[in-house]
Amino acid sequence: MKFSETLQKILPFGYLFLVILGILKESIYYYQVGINILKYSNIMDILISPIADLTSTPLILSVFIVYLIILYIINLLITKNSNKDWLKKRINLKKPISEITEEEVKTFCSKLIIGIFAVGLLSFFLGIGLGSGVKVAKKISKNTLNYDYKMTFGDDEIRDIFLIGSNSSYYFYVEKGSRNVKISPVLAIKSIEIIKNKRLNK
Numbered sequence: 001m002k003f004s005e006t007l008q009k010i011l012p013f014g015y016l017f018l019v020i021l022g023i024l025k026e027s028i029y030y031y032q033v034g035i036n037i038l039k040y041s042n043i044m045d046i047l048i049s050p051i052a053d054l055t056s057t058p059l060i061l062s063v064f065i066v067y068l069i070i071l072y073i074i075n076l077l078i079t080k081n082s083n084k085d086w087l088k089k090r091i092n093l094k095k096p097i098s099e100i101t102e103e104e105v106k107t108f109c110s111k112l113i114i115g116i117f118a119v120g121l122l123s124f125f126l127g128i129g130l131g132s133g134v135k136v137a138k139k140i141s142k143n144t145l146n147y148d149y150k151m152t153f154g155d156d157e158i159r160d161i162f163l164i165g166s167n168s169s170y171y172f173y174v175e176k177g178s179r180n181v182k183i184s185p186v187l188a189i190k191s192i193e194i195i196k197n198k199r200l201n202k
Helices: 003-031 043-054 058-080 085-091 102-142
Strands: 149-153 158-166 170-175 181-185 189-194
Touching (some): 102 158
Antiparallel strands (some): 149 189, 170 181
C-alpha cells in the first residue's frame, strides 16, 4: 500500500486525533489555573482549537511545516530505496530478506512515518499545554503578571487584566491587584484593548 493510499484512509481519523489532542492541550492548560475548560466550550471551540494552536505564531507554523516536509522527504527516500537489502534488514519483518517485497517495505515504512508524526503532534500539544499552564499559574501565585489588556465591561467600567485565554463564549482573565481567576461571558464585555502590543510597541 502506497503512502498516499494509507494517508487517505487514515485522514478522517487523523483529524479526530488532532481534535482529541486539542482537547487534551486545552484541558491541561486551563487545569493549571483551576478551570475545567470543557464546561465553557462548545463544539466549534473544540474543532477549531487544534488549528488555532498550530497557527498561533509564525514560528510554530513554520516548525510544523518543516516537520511535514522532513517526513515527506523521508518517505520519498524510502520509496526510492524500497528494493534495497539494507532497508529490508532495517524493518525486521521476521522473514528472509529475499521474501520481503517492495510493497511490504513501503507499507511498513508508511505506518512508521505516520506513527512518528502522531507522536510528534502528541508531544507538541501536551508540551504546550503543560508548559504554558504551569508558567501562567506560577505568575498568578507570585503576582508577577504583565497586565497587557484593558477590558471594558457593559457598564463602561475599565479594568487592567491579564488575559489567560478565551473562546467563542467566555474570557478567562486575572484583574490587576487580584490573584483570582475570573470568567466573563463575551456578551458582557464591550471591548478589549491591547495596551502592550509586543509587535507594534517595539
